[in-house]
Amino acid sequence: MTVTSNLLFGRWGETFSDDVVAAGMIDRLAHHAAVLTLTGDSYRTRARHELLAEDRAGRE
Numbered sequence: 001m002t003v004t005s006n007l008l009f010g011r012w013g014e015t016f017s018d019d020v021v022a023a024g025m026i027d028r029l030a031h032h033a034a035v036l037t038l039t040g041d042s043y044r045t046r047a048r049h050e051l052l053a054e055d056r057a058g059r060e
Helices: 010-018 019-030 043-059
Strands: none
Touching: 010 019
16 A cells, blocks of 8 residues: 655644544554655656746747
8 A cells, every 4th residue: 555645744633633533544554664755846846847947938
């Protein structure tokens, strides 16, 4: 199973409106799991920046 999120675990309570429920979910998901943290721009973010740069260059 793969679960992805762009929120840090500490902010999951905001999504589920309850810090205790979020902590329980995180505990069960992370137990015996490999948690990978990726940094940097995503492919979509990078592509969007490139598209905007091209649009600006075309207007000049």
